[in-house]
Amino acid sequence: MKLWSQYFIPTLKESPADAEIASHKLLVRAGLVRKLGGGLYTYLPFGLRVMQKLTQICREEMERAGAIELWMPHVHPVELWEQGPRWAAAREIMFRADSAGDGKRAPRDPEFVLGPTHEEVITPLVKTEITSYRDLPKNFFQIATKFRNEIRPRYGLMRAREFVMMDAYSFDVNDDAAVKSYFAMKSAYEAFFKRIGVTAIAVEADTGVMGGSFSHEFMVPAEIGDDDVIYNEASGYAANREKATSALVPADLKDAEPAGAIEEFATPGVVTIAALEAAPYSVPADRQFKTLVFIGDGKPFLVVLRGCDELEEAKLGALGFTLFRPATAEEIEPIMGAKPGSLGAVKGTIKDAGALAGIFADHAIRLIGNGTTGANKDGFHLRNVNVARDLAVTKFGDFRRVRAGEPDVKSGEPLQLRRGIEVGHIFKLGTKYSEKFGAVYTDDQKQTHPMVMGCFGIGVSRTMQAVIEQSHDNDGIVWPWNAAPFHVLICVLDPQLPEAMELARKLGAAAEKAGADVLIDDRVERPGVKFKDADLIGIPLRLTVGGKGLKEGVIELKWRAQKDVAKIPVAEAEAKVAAAVTDAAAKAGA
């Protein structure tokens, strides 16, 4: 039982100027966090309590799924990362942690970095400690701070430079066992989000810099989310837009016959899809080939799409380059023979075709059949370009960004799109890290194999904000029971009356006995202030004890999520409050 007057909940009447979205404003207004700098936040006592609720539930669900808690350093020797498979790709978002020195000498090369995740730490640990199939499977997790120097921190805790994450790492003897571990964790995630009262949907996702074979993201639907989810309710298909595919190109599509010989035509000044769509050329975007030049691990390659399609850059990850980026105009001309805007992938027109690491075409260009593309000669395009006959395609693949309305692969029904906040991500990693770090085991046939890994993350601090984003109204936060910093708030309107405070303590004790965390608002403030603050901080169950009510012999009971107020005779109050607490906890699955 805590007394508000002895505690610390600095609420604000007005929203901070630097907060844009509801959950960010409420985090600050309700006294959960304060900003130190961009993407850096202090968790005030009230916010910390929520974090502790979330981490404890998370811990319980992880342990129920068989994972074992440990704690790893946040400061990592840089050698570990240099040895790992993703240093080149990850270092840009990593903080270095060298000695500040004496201020007189130039800084040395970094010897330490701050951990953005812990594959590079856990894998070497497991390598040295586990060598037999008898000791597998194992799944280790921690709930700790992560450091990522985000290019652009946003929306309070939503994308922070320092944040709290549950990260787990599974080690199995083979692929089948790893898949089992993966789905055990998927179930644990679902249980966790359900318990804390958050709607989070598992969607298929891209593996990104983490690598690995397949993965799911857990998304909280919200307008302000960072990610687009493509889904179809009926078929159950759901995927991050980066990963999503559609049945736009029919499986039985036949390649179009050539429509005639290729013709070159002059297009002075035309360097965009839109310009070629306009008169006098009037080539619709879905009849144009768009040719993009990228540099992958130092070598150029081409991507060919329909003019009307967008490249989904994440899908280029399937090509196997460690690092890739768009080529600059200066790089493009010597390779292609023309400036951007007049590029094409027609056989024989590329100036230095031998320099290319490949020409990768999106399946959807087959829908064009015969179309128009750049001639690799400034100011000229080619028409009657036939996909099968004329394009020097190394490999077809799925590189375009799916749009809402396209047919679902599973059902053929139109796909829909909505925004989401990514609160968790699970990966089946495979042997990428175990091979690199030599995490192998010996089987019962005396054979050694690399362990098959999975890795799993929940952004706990981000989840706290997602809860608020999903559960608030105009007056403030509406905490789900299990995420709430306190379950019961007792507003004592006349704290100077000894009998009022005495009753409040009795009710508090009864609620605590029923399993609730209780906060008593004993501040010497006007009732209006207390009610406004009560709504703002969003404690699920509010009891009001006041001199007026005491004269009538009643207290009031009100749920934050509901409008109506129940008056309860003082004589029955303790029992009723205890019953309400028990009931709410049961409903919430506490």
Next chain:
RNA sequence: CGGGGUGUAGCUUAGCCUGGUAGAGCGCCUGCUUUGGGAGCAGGAGGUCGAGAGUUCGAAUCUCUCCGCCCCGACCA
């Protein structure tokens, strides 16, 4: 990294265009009144106007540089 915006008291901000040395609301302190949905009155404390340089008799205001914060974009030819 590029673009846009912004920086004035603990918080929210006016003033800046058109230079004359800073004002309000909230919060805080004192007193009186009030007491069931962010009270009223009276008095008070609190500001190197983000930092530095420049122009000027004089700069919160104009110019330049730097820094912080917020938003958009991340390159689609």
